[in-house]
Amino acid sequence: MQAFPLTLEQTALCRQMADLAGLGGFIVDVTTGRCLWCADEVARIHGLALADCLELLSAAPALLARIDPADRAGYEKARAEATERRRCYAVQYRLRRPDGVIRVVKEVGEQLAEPASGQWRLVGVLQDVTERLNTERTIHYMAHHDALTGL
Numbered sequence: 001m002q003a004f005p006l007t008l009e010q011t012a013l014c015r016q017m018a019d020l021a022g023l024g025g026f027i028v029d030v031t032t033g034r035c036l037w038c039a040d041e042v043a044r045i046h047g048l049a050l051a052d053c054l055e056l057l058s059a060a061p062a063l064l065a066r067i068d069p070a071d072r073a074g075y076e077k078a079r080a081e082a083t084e085r086r087r088c089y090a091v092q093y094r095l096r097r098p099d100g101v102i103r104v105v106k107e108v109g110e111q112l113a114e115p116a117s118g119q120w121r122l123v124g125v126l127q128d129v130t131e132r133l134n135t136e137r138t139i140h141y142m143a144h145h146d147a148l149t150g151l
Contacts, residue, residue, distance in 0.1 A: 023127050026057055030083060030111065030120040034058045045105060045128045047097030068094035068102070079109075079122075086111045086120075092129070104130045 018024065024041025028034065035057035043053035046066070056062055067075050071093035082089035088110040095105045109124030145151065 021127070023125050025123070025125050028057060028122040028124075030122055033060060036121070042126050045103060045126050046095070047099055047101065066096050068096065070094075075107075082109060082111060083122075102130075103128050104133055 018039065018041060022041065024039040024043075024045060026038040026042050027036045029036055035054045038050070038053055038057055040050060042057075043050045046053050046056060048056060056066070064072055064076070075091050075093050078089040078091040081087070088108070090106070090108045092104065092106045095103050097103060106127045106129050107124055109122050112121050112123050113119070114121055
């Protein structure tokens with residue numbers, strides 16, 4: 001299968017779909033660990049300027065320091081297994097932004113070999129699911145508790 005460059009229209013559609021869904025993508029060179037590209041939405045989720053986000057995603061220890069300690073092992077395991085087995089992964093974790101705000105993030109990624117060089121890339125997507133989880137908790141509480149009696 002041959003890859004073709006995206007047309008202007010396809011690029012605009014991809015951007016619009018990502019914006020509508022609140023998704024942000026990133027590409028990391030697996031060999032060097034350097035982040036080659038990340039979308040504006042990834043930077044927004046991290047609470048950083050785009051250049052700072054690229055730097056953060058290129059520095060594994062700094063990124064891990066932002067992940068809640070209780071979620072780090074699961075994050076590292078998902079990423080390591082994906083790298084070792086060249087498979088997709090999905091992981092959800094709590095992320096502390098520079099302003100101290102905690103966001104719940106879902107990350108999905110996969111390993112791909114760059115056709116021209118054969119180098120492996122980690123291509124992934126982030127989504128901030130904090131508000132969705134808060135809404136689900138509220139609905140669950142309302143469904144199982146009586147507002148009048150507090151039971």
